Amino acid sequence: MPELSKRTETFTDSVIRRMTRISNKYGAVNLSQGFPDFEPPRELLDRLAEVSNEDFHQYSITWGAQNFREALAEKQSRLMGRRIDPNAEIVVTCGSTEAMMAAMMTVANPGDKVIVFSPFYENYGADTILSGAEPIYVPLYPPEFNFDPNELEAAFRQKPKALILCNPSNPCGKVFTYDELKIIADLAEKYDTFVITDEVYEHIVYAPHKHTYFASLPNMWERTISCSSLSKTYSITGWRLGYIIAPPHIIDVAKKVHDFLTVGAAAPLQEAAVTGLRFGDDYYRQLTYKYTEKRDLFLKGLDDIGISHTIPQGAYYVLLDISEFGFDSDLDFCEKLAEKVGVGAVPGSSFFRENVNHLIRLHFAKKNDTLNEALNRLSQIKKLKL
Numbered sequence: 001m002p003e004l005s006k007r008t009e010t011f012t013d014s015v016i017r018r019m020t021r022i023s024n025k026y027g028a029v030n031l032s033q034g035f036p037d038f039e040p041p042r043e044l045l046d047r048l049a050e051v052s053n054e055d056f057h058q059y060s061i062t063w064g065a066q067n068f069r070e071a072l073a074e075k076q077s078r079l080m081g082r083r084i085d086p087n088a089e090i091v092v093t094c095g096s097t098e099a100m101m102a103a104m105m106t107v108a109n110p111g112d113k114v115i116v117f118s119p120f121y122e123n124y125g126a127d128t129i130l131s132g133a134e135p136i137y138v139p140l141y142p143p144e145f146n147f148d149p150n151e152l153e154a155a156f157r158q159k160p161k162a163l164i165l166c167n168p169s170n171p172c173g174k175v176f177t178y179d180e181l182k183i184i185a186d187l188a189e190k191y192d193t194f195v196i197t198d199e200v201y202e203h204i205v206y207a208p209h210k211h212t213y214f215a216s217l218p219n220m221w222e223r224t225i226s227c228s229s230l231s232k233t234y235s236i237t238g239w240r241l242g243y244i245i246a247p248p249h250i251i252d253v254a255k256k257v258h259d260f261l262t263v264g265a266a267a268p269l270q271e272a273a274v275t276g277l278r279f280g281d282d283y284y285r286q287l288t289y290k291y292t293e294k295r296d297l298f299l300k301g302l303d304d305i306g307i308s309h310t311i312p313q314g315a316y317y318v319l320l321d322i323s324e325f326g327f328d329s330d331l332d333f334c335e336k337l338a339e340k341v342g343v344g345a346v347p348g349s350s351f352f353r354e355n356v357n358h359l360i361r362l363h364f365a366k367k368n369d370t371l372n373e374a375l376n377r378l379s380q381i382k383k384l385k386l
């Protein structure tokens with residue numbers, strides 16, 4: 001038999017999705033893969049039911065249904081502080097996952113370098129490899145996960161084509177401050193580099209932290225490819241709706257890549273999601289309130305059990321320090337945690353370039369009852385000590 005493609009040899013399947021399968025195997029409370037177990041907003045579900053009897057069952061326009069792009073442009077214009085053109089500056093994709101991949105393929109040639117902060121969302125590793133690019137990793141240092149501007153500039157000196165910015169960040173929960181973003185922006189301008197953002201947690205930010213859209217910084221619109229999605233904002237990870245927002249000449253190319261990757265996102269789901277895109281500011285305030293409550297409940301529970309952890313500024317993940325348990329492998333620890341304690345987690349090593357084995361990631365996008373059950377189980381965690 002002929003060999004399979006070389007480019008697939010250098011990465012494994014997703015550890016995050018694998019941990020979901022392991023959680024299911026042991027009947028664990030799955031706090032590994034980040035998706036809610038509560039319902040999406042009722043209005044979206046009601047609209048989805050109606051849409052099934054309307055005329056939305058064939059391909060939408062490849063770069064997104066007109067209705068969806070107009071509603072999205074209106075919402076994002078309000079938030080990003082500039083008028084987004086729904087016809088020239090948006091491509092609707094199958095989640096931010098496709099948006100990021102299409103963005104990478106839009107800007108990077110094989111051999112181009114791309115800056116990735118570490119820790120990073122694991123998809124970026126595969127995205128760079130699949131697009132032929134080569135990552136330059138720049139560490140984020142705990143506890144605030146700050147970068148060293150000198151190290152960042154050293155990475156820029158290697159003439160990268162783009163920098164990937166996950167803000168708010170999965171897994172470390174960092175929300176980049178305006179000043180930090182300005183350092184990145186100045187370097188992007190100085191070294192003439194694109195910035196590809198992943199802002200899927202733009203509405204899940206805890207006070208006093210604030211989300212700043214990178215594209216809204218002075219002179220950054222021209223070089224920013226903003227990727228995001230409806231998955232987390234409306235609790236609809238299974239609908240696979242995301243988008244790219246960028247200047248028209250970049251969108252023209254992204255449209256081509258997207259067209260040949262997927263043709264388009266699901267037409268009936270785009271139509272139903274318009275209802276969410278048209279929500280007023282109150283919806284986003286309530287979402288923040290809901291997640292703040294969950295974060296506080298979960299972190300207090302972890303404190304009561306006596307496990308040291310990060311304090312997320314945004315997104316819905318927390319990293320737990322498992323050094324005291326004496327495991328050499330965080331993957332083994334996560335297997336044991338699912339099997340013996342009944343909670344699914346992701347080994348931190350899948351997010352770090354550096355050799356990090358003492359962290360695991362849990363998420364708290366779950367009903368309070370589910371979180372309480374997980375905490376109840378986690379109260380037995382010390383029995384895993386070797």
Ligand SMILES: Cc1ncc(COP(=O)(O)O)c(C=O)c1O
Binds near residue numbers: 034229
């Ligand atoms: C940082 C980040 N980007 C992208 C995604 C995937 O988003 P989507 O469902 O829009 O593909 C996730 C999912 O967990 C994520 O954490």
